[in-house]
Amino acid sequence: MHQHILRNLLQQELIEPEDAEKIALFEEKKPFSLHWELKTLLYIGVLLLNVGLGFLIYEHIDSIGHVALIALIGAISAACFWYAIQHRRPFTMGKVDSPTPYYDYILLLGCLTFLIMEGYWQYQYQIFGTRYGLATFIPMVLFFGLAYGLDNRGVLSLGITALASWLGVTVSLQDLLSKNDLNSTVLVQTGVFLSALLAVIPFVSERYGLKKHFSLTYLNFGVHIGMISCLSGMMLLDQKAIYFPLLCAAVGFFLWYARTRGSFYFFTVAVVYGYIGVTYMLISFTSRMNFDFMFYLFYFILSCVGVILFLTNYKNFIKTDAP
Amino acid sequence: MIAYNTAWLDALLTKETAQEWHQKRLLSAEKWNTIQERNPANFYSPNVFVRIGLAIFCLILLMAVMGLAALISEPDSETGFSAFCFFWGVVWVVVLEFWSIRSARHRGSGIDDILLYTSTCMFLTSICSPLHYSTSMLTYCLIAWPFLAAGSIRYADRLMAAAAFVCSLLIVLLIVKDIPRVALYLLPFAGMLFSAGGWFFARQGQKRWEWRHWHNSLLVVELLSLLTFCASGNFWVVQQAGADLFGLEQVPMAGFFWMFTFMIPAIYISGGLLHKERHLLDMGLAAVAAALFTFRYYFHVMPLAWAAVIGGAVLFASAYLAIRYLRRNEGAYTYEAHAETSLLQEVEQQLFEQGIGAQNPPVSRQKESFGGGEFGGGGAGEEF
Numbered sequence: 001m002h003q004h005i006l007r008n009l010l011q012q013e014l015i016e017p018e019d020a021e022k023i024a025l026f027e028e029k030k031p032f033s034l035h036w037e038l039k040t041l042l043y044i045g046v047l048l049l050n051v052g053l054g055f056l057i058y059e060h061i062d063s064i065g066h067v068a069l070i071a072l073i074g075a076i077s078a079a080c081f082w083y084a085i086q087h088r089r090p091f092t093m094g095k096v097d098s099p100t101p102y103y104d105y106i107l108l109l110g111c112l113t114f115l116i117m118e119g120y121w122q123y124q125y126q127i128f129g130t131r132y133g134l135a136t137f138i139p140m141v142l143f144f145g146l147a148y149g150l151d152n153r154g155v156l157s158l159g160i161t162a163l164a165s166w167l168g169v170t171v172s173l174q175d176l177l178s179k180n181d182l183n184s185t186v187l188v189q190t191g192v193f194l195s196a197l198l199a200v201i202p203f204v205s206e207r208y209g210l211k212k213h214f215s216l217t218y219l220n221f222g223v224h225i226g227m228i229s230c231l232s233g234m235m236l237l238d239q240k241a242i243y244f245p246l247l248c249a250a251v252g253f254f255l256w257y258a259r260t261r262g263s264f265y266f267f268t269v270a271v272v273y274g275y276i277g278v279t280y281m282l283i284s285f286t287s288r289m290n291f292d293f294m295f296y297l298f299y300f301i302l303s304c305v306g307v308i309l310f311l312t313n314y315k316n317f318i319k320t321d322a323p
Numbered sequence: 324m325i326a327y328n329t330a331w332l333d334a335l336l337t338k339e340t341a342q343e344w345h346q347k348r349l350l351s352a353e354k355w356n357t358i359q360e361r362n363p364a365n366f367y368s369p370n371v372f373v374r375i376g377l378a379i380f381c382l383i384l385l386m387a388v389m390g391l392a393a394l395i396s397e398p399d400s401e402t403g404f405s406a407f408c409f410f411w412g413v414v415w416v417v418v419l420e421f422w423s424i425r426s427a428r429h430r431g432s433g434i435d436d437i438l439l440y441t442s443t444c445m446f447l448t449s450i451c452s453p454l455h456y457s458t459s460m461l462t463y464c465l466i467a468w469p470f471l472a473a474g475s476i477r478y479a480d481r482l483m484a485a486a487a488f489v490c491s492l493l494i495v496l497l498i499v500k501d502i503p504r505v506a507l508y509l510l511p512f513a514g515m516l517f518s519a520g521g522w523f524f525a526r527q528g529q530k531r532w533e534w535r536h537w538h539n540s541l542l543v544v545e546l547l548s549l550l551t552f553c554a555s556g557n558f559w560v561v562q563q564a565g566a567d568l569f570g571l572e573q574v575p576m577a578g579f580f581w582m583f584t585f586m587i588p589a590i591y592i593s594g595g596l597l598h599k600e601r602h603l604l605d606m607g608l609a610a611v612a613a614a615l616f617t618f619r620y621y622f623h624v625m626p627l628a629w630a631a632v633i634g635g636a637v638l639f640a641s642a643y644l645a646i647r648y649l650r651r652n653e654g655a656y657t658y659e660a661h662a663e664t665s666l667l668q669e670v671e672q673q674l675f676e677q678g679i680g681a682q683n684p685p686v687s688r689q690k691e692s693f694g695g696g697e698f699g700g701g702g703a704g705e706e707f
Contacts, residue, residue: 004532005340014358015350023349031657032599034649037608038642038658045639052631059628101646101658105639264369268376275380297391304384308434311377314369 002027042105049076050112057120073117080110088150095213096151107146108154115139136166148210153217160198160221167194188233192246195226199253219257223266226250227273234280247277262318268311275307325536326424326477327366332536334362366430377433385415385441401453408449415442439478443470461497464490475540484540488547492517500568507569511580514555521548542602549591549606556583559617584614596656 006023009015015023053073060066084107087099098104118139121127128134143159146152167190199222202215227250233243251274258267282299310317325332338359345355369377389411398407419438429435450466451458468490475483492514499513500506525545528534534541554560558580565571574580588610595604619630649658 001530001532001535001538002340004535005337008337009341009358012361014361015354019350019354023344026344026347026349031653031655031659032596032601033657033659034645035658037604038646038649041608041638041642042646045635045637045642048631048635048638050635052628052633052635055628056632059626101650102643109639264372268372271376272379294391294394297387297394300383300387301391304380304387307380308377308384311373311380312367312369312432312434314373 039101042102046105046109046112049109050116053113054116057116061120061123070117070120073113073120077110077113077117080106080113084110084146084150091149091151093208093210095211104152104154107150107152108158111139111143111146111155111158114142133166136162140166147214151211153214156214156217157221160218164194164221164225184232185237188229188237188243191225191229192233192243195222195229195250198222198225219254219266223250223254223269223273227269231273231277231280234277240281240284244277244281247273251277259318264314264318267314267318271307271311275303279303324476325479326420327430327479327536328428329536331364331366334364335366336535337362338364365428367428368431369433374431374433374436378437379433381434381437382441385437405449405453408445408452412442412445412449415445435478436480436482439474439480439483443474443483446470459497461494464494464497468494476537479536479540481540481543484537485543485547488521488544492521492551507565507571508575510564510568511555511561515552518548518552518555521545522552546602546606549602550609553587553591553606553610553613556580556587557613557617558584559620584617588614599655 003024006015006020010017010020053069053076056069057066057073060069084103087103089096089099118135122135140159140162143155143162147156147159168187198218202212202218205214206212227247230243230247230250234240234247237243251270254266254270257263258265258270279299283296286295341350341355341358344350345352350358368374392411393407396407398404415438419435419442423429423432423435423438427434447467447470451463454462468487471483471487471490474480475487495513495517496510499509502509521544525541525548528541529538529545556579558574558577561580562574565574588607591603591607591610594600595602595607615634619627625633646658649656
């Protein structure tokens, strides 16, 4: 294939014969990269180990062997963290490249085994007693610390999920004790609050130049948690007056973000969530008016044409000169 | 033969190839700029996320338009429905040809993809809906085949090419299945033979300059044929097919199929490494997993948890050692990431584009709540 292209370019005199010779030599001697295959193997290895160890503890929880098992898991976790600390690069405010190719995966394995071990302690010895919040608070602090200290976005997402469950726990368990039923209003409100927090953090970090490349991870969690919370507030709690304006604000925020930062991902995501919200509002408003089915079909046709026109002209909307 | 502007397709191909040379500093920036200027391609091909969004809204739009038309015209008879589908099949293909591709210059925009798929579905529904309910599967496949083949040739679409390949394989298998007495023995070999044929066709096709615009479709066929070749002789597949189709409890020539199940990964991987065939190698790695799953299905030598722990440790250690070796011994193989990307890598890259979980694949979703005395403090895994 490349010989043909090379020949064509030579004929059009777009490249010099000596360049063409170099290129031909390069194509012939090009090394075969196993990068992607090996990375995938590392990742699957970490996942399998994590799932397997978790299952083992679960199955052997009442047998004698579990002490040895938990010691093994603890040793793995400790060894991973030790490796991560030993091989770390000095902390900077910006992006730090991984010191070794397997570094990220070893750190990830350490964090995941830590979670298994901590869950086991809580189950077996109730080290946190009934203060369930603490059980997620500790990994959260640890993961955020590691993510910032060692510059790792995978651990950052673990930290964000720990943060989400910490907020979810504290709220729902208090409710559980006081009202004896899990009130989903609180969960939705927590979701909105959490997503607002996740959307603010990147701007504060960028203001101080701290780990700017973490922004996408925060916003990616923020956009989905926030939009889904607003939509469930509208649909399940039936509090449209509160959550529809919130949804509009969120869509507006992410469209603005997409426009200024040139992000196609947030552009599409915001449009899709916004469309779901608007369509739901229309249907619930008109449901008592006994409109013909045709009315809705017309709505879909006109709205989709509108959205498609908006999406196809994304180049006018998004400032593509931004990074 | 191809619906898209071939000069632009060529320009894209040239630029893609020259870009790698430029990145490897084999072409000066000045030359690279001239090449870009002299090879203009004015396709409308948006970013992958915009493409997904456009595809979603285009699909809703087409459904709503057809729904509205159905409400107005009310095709109540069988022929009426068939004619209705045919009419819309024609409409969408005309819109695809004359508006989407010719005037709006779409290529891989989400809109042209959805128009093509919807139109094909409408044509097939139109032909298949009047058929009697006892019509055999083979008839359906034979009806679908020309549309899928034509679609994959004219629009060089990967999904259509995949569908056409699967459809052809089904035709072969369905014919062989009904040969009296020997069907049982022939079926796996028919699958293997067809897959091998598909693989050689795809390999040869990729080398042909005249077929350069179908390069990606042929890659899909190559991957699929490797997959179906491996599946044709896999013990589990053969045993299940034997039980379902012929009610057999014992697989004839069990030894041969067991050997095949375990030989294929070895052949694929060694072939992939020796001949530097990335797709062969990648499918070989997948075939290892398939062979292990097949083995575990019949022989429970080890509890699942231990198997996962040991498997994970072995995978991790072997990848670790391989990376260490490659980084110390530069040669024909390297660990360095490289500009040439295979189809599978492209899929992964597109998923992680814009740095979402770029260096680390996303971590499995955790439960939002932490029930009393339950495991899994925010991420031990879903199984608890």
